[in-house]
Amino acid sequence: MINEPITEQKIRRRTLISFAVFGIMIAIGIGAWYWLYHQPLDNGNDTGIQKPLRNVLNANEKIFEKTISNNHLAKTYPVEKAAKNVRVNGNVGMQGTLDTTNWRLHLVRAPGDTLILTLADIQKLPKTEIVFDFKCVEGWDQVTHWGGVRFSDFAAYYQLPVDSPNQYAAFVTPDEKYYVGIDLPSAMHPQTLICYEMNGKPLPQNQGYPLRLIIPTKYGIKSLKRIGTLYFSAQRPPDYWAERGYDYFAGL
Ligand SMILES: Nc1nc2c(c(=O)[nH]1)N[C@H]1C(S)=C(S)[C@@H](COP(=O)(O)O)O[C@H]1N2
Ligand SMILES: [Mo]
Numbered sequence: 001m002i003n004e005p006i007t008e009q010k011i012r013r014r015t016l017i018s019f020a021v022f023g024i025m026i027a028i029g030i031g032a033w034y035w036l037y038h039q040p041l042d043n044g045n046d047t048g049i050q051k052p053l054r055n056v057l058n059a060n061e062k063i064f065e066k067t068i069s070n071n072h073l074a075k076t077y078p079v080e081k082a083a084k085n086v087r088v089n090g091n092v093g094m095q096g097t098l099d100t101t102n103w104r105l106h107l108v109r110a111p112g113d114t115l116i117l118t119l120a121d122i123q124k125l126p127k128t129e130i131v132f133d134f135k136c137v138e139g140w141d142q143v144t145h146w147g148g149v150r151f152s153d154f155a156a157y158y159q160l161p162v163d164s165p166n167q168y169a170a171f172v173t174p175d176e177k178y179y180v181g182i183d184l185p186s187a188m189h190p191q192t193l194i195c196y197e198m199n200g201k202p203l204p205q206n207q208g209y210p211l212r213l214i215i216p217t218k219y220g221i222k223s224l225k226r227i228g229t230l231y232f233s234a235q236r237p238p239d240y241w242a243e244r245g246y247d248y249f250a251g252l
Pocket of ligand 1 (some may be wrong): 093220
C-alpha cells in the first residue's frame with residue numbers, strides 16, 4: 001500500500017477531484033455574492049447598503065458604543081503642535097459664501113419650540129479650546145486647534161432636551177444638503193464643541209463659518225461644517241455618510 005505506484009489513472013482522478021473542489025468553491029463564492037447583492041437595502045430605496053452588511057456595521061457599533069464614556073478622552077496636544085495650513089475636506093452643503101447678518105442657528109428644542117440664535121448668543125457662553133488629532137475615514141489625520149462652546153454647556157444653558165426619550169442630536173446645514181446624527185452620550189462628551197474658532201480666529205468659510213461641530217471621539221465625517229439647524233430625536237436622524245454605506249456611530 002505504502003509503496004503503491006502512482007498510476008496515470010490515479011493522477012487523472014486526483015486532477016478531476018481538484019477541479020471539482022475548485023469549481024464548487026467558486027460556485028459557493030458566486031452564490032454568496034449573488035445572495036448578498038440581492039438582499040434588500042437597509043433604507044428601502046436605491047441608496048443605502050444591503051441589510052446583512054448593515055448588520056455587521058451595527059454589531060461593530062455596539063462594541064464601539066461601550067468604549068465611549070466621559071473617561072474616554074481623545075488625546076490632546078500642546079497648541080504649538082497645531083497645523084497652520086489646515087486641510088479642507090468636503091464641501092457638501094457649503095455652496096456660496098455665508099453671511100452672518102442673515103445666518104441664525106435654528107435650535108429646535110421640541111416641535112413648536114424653536115429658538116433662533118445669533119452667533120453672539122453662542123459666544124456669550126464659556127469658551128473651551130481643544131488641540132487634537134482630527135481623523136478622516138479617508139486615511140489622513142492632522143493635529144488642529146479649535147475653540148467654541150462645549151455642547152454640554154450649551155445644552156445646560158439653553159435647557160435642551162438631552163434626556164430620554166431623545167437619544168440623538170441632529171445637525172443640518174442651512175441648505176439641508178449635509179446632515180449628521182450624533183448619539184447623545186457622544187454629543188454630551190466633554191470634548192464635543194459647537195465650534196466658532198480655528199487657530200484663535202473665526203472659522204474660515206471653508207471650515208464651516210460661522211459655526212461647526214467638532215467631535216474628537218468620532219471620525220471627521222461627523223464634524224458637520226456650517227450648522228443651520230439642531231434638533232433632537234428618539235430615532236436615528238438621517239446621516240449623509242451612513243446613507244452612503246459608512247458606519248453610523250463612526251467612533252474612534
Ligand atoms: N457641511 C459639511 N460638513 C462636513 C463635510 C462636508 O462635506 N460638508 N465633510 C466632512 C468630512 S468627510 C470631514 S473629514 C471634515 C473635514 O473638515 P475640514 O474641512 O475642517 O478638514 O468635515 C466634515 N464635515
Ligand atoms: Mo472625512
